Amino acid sequence: MSGVRVLVGTRKGAFIMTSDATRERWDVTGPHFAGWEIYHLKGSPADPDRLYASQSNGWFGQVIQRSNDGGTTWEPVGNQFTYDGVPGTHQWYDGTPHPWEFARVWHLEPSLADPDTVYAGVEDAALFRSVDGGQEWQELSGLRGHGSGPSWQPGAGGMCLHTIILDPSDPGRIFVAISSAGVFRTDDAGKTWRPVNRGLRSEGIPDPDAEVGHCVHRIAMHPSRPRVLFMQKHWDVMRSDDAGESWQEVSGNLPTDFGFPIDVHAHEPDTIYVVPITSDSEHYPPGGRLRVYRSRTGGHEWEPLTSGLPQRNCYVNVLRDAMAVDSLDSCGVYFGTTGGQVYVSADAGDSWAPIVRDLPAVLSVEVQTLP
């Protein structure tokens, strides 16, 4: 019988939640790597039992863990992320040059075809790749070597490469997003990169429509329509229909267009989800009411989804990597909060229920649809 496996990274460990296709009763294991920050864990599309996890803390740095049995057992693999060549500098908060320094892995993106190939987005922003199951990591330095690199600046959470999207129709095309530099695209499997931010407008930077410097929080793609991208920016929800060449705002009737995650329904490429947050200075839902907003029109027109979600006294946040969808016939939508709740909707957002309520702050949520 088919089912799902939800992979949850938190401030104090990882948790794995499994259910059959009803998504009503859950088995929860964890904390795995107890006491460590787990920024992200994700399974290989080519081998669902192959998982990768980013484990880190301020004392002992970065560890990468790998599982070959769906998260029952784990083994540490390579944790050396060394920038290619002379690292150079980017801008620091005060505008001075600051040497590139590795801090942590924010996001792991396994290859669509090869379980041993996995990409890592790191802070300070760079993209690494391993082709041996995570033992050795090489930087794809054409990204950081893009002419704009010395002008990149950190956002409040650090200068992180947090989103990696592999184009299922073109093995050479990869999109990444960096806070706060913007979106970059390669068409030659990572050798060369260029910014694709035309149409973005950010009031918090000196040149509001600059080519580089936008605080992109998350981008998402439906695999059947890889030229269409959706973006939650610091402020503004955006859409591109030409693989990032140009962007249009689709915030429409959202109560606020600030937020972090954005995701796409597994079977409806124009159905998208965001979680509006009050503002950049108030990272909680407007009015203390936790609402996912869904657009069935690819943006512009949004509806609040509230059934089963707290509609009073709720002041949590939902971080950028903390939303995911499964691909069961009735698409499941999942998100985790900084208050430690993980919610599931087995009916594409119409109704929600908590899987767990009292985890540490949730940093990431991924889901695997199992045969």
Add this chain to the structure above:
Amino acid sequence: MIRVALPAHLRTLARIDGEVELCIEGQATQRVVLDALEARYPMLRGTIRDHVTGRRRPLVRFFACERDLSHDLPDAPLPAAVATGAEPFLIVGSIAGG
């Protein structure tokens, strides 16, 4: 024989119970001890010292014989009581965090 005591997170990572005992040839120094420790437990590489510079990570401390050796040079001899195994070489995560 050198005795090394690791903090709980690193014991878990390396799947170690209790202290580690290392046989060292020649002079016992921080560098020699940590090289031997990482050779036996490769998963500890990068968690105590930076991969590239070899420098102690900022929130890791080295104690022994009721002394803080964290700022000693990596090739300085360790105290005789550590070299003989009478006292352990303590690798400590500094008190910080939540």
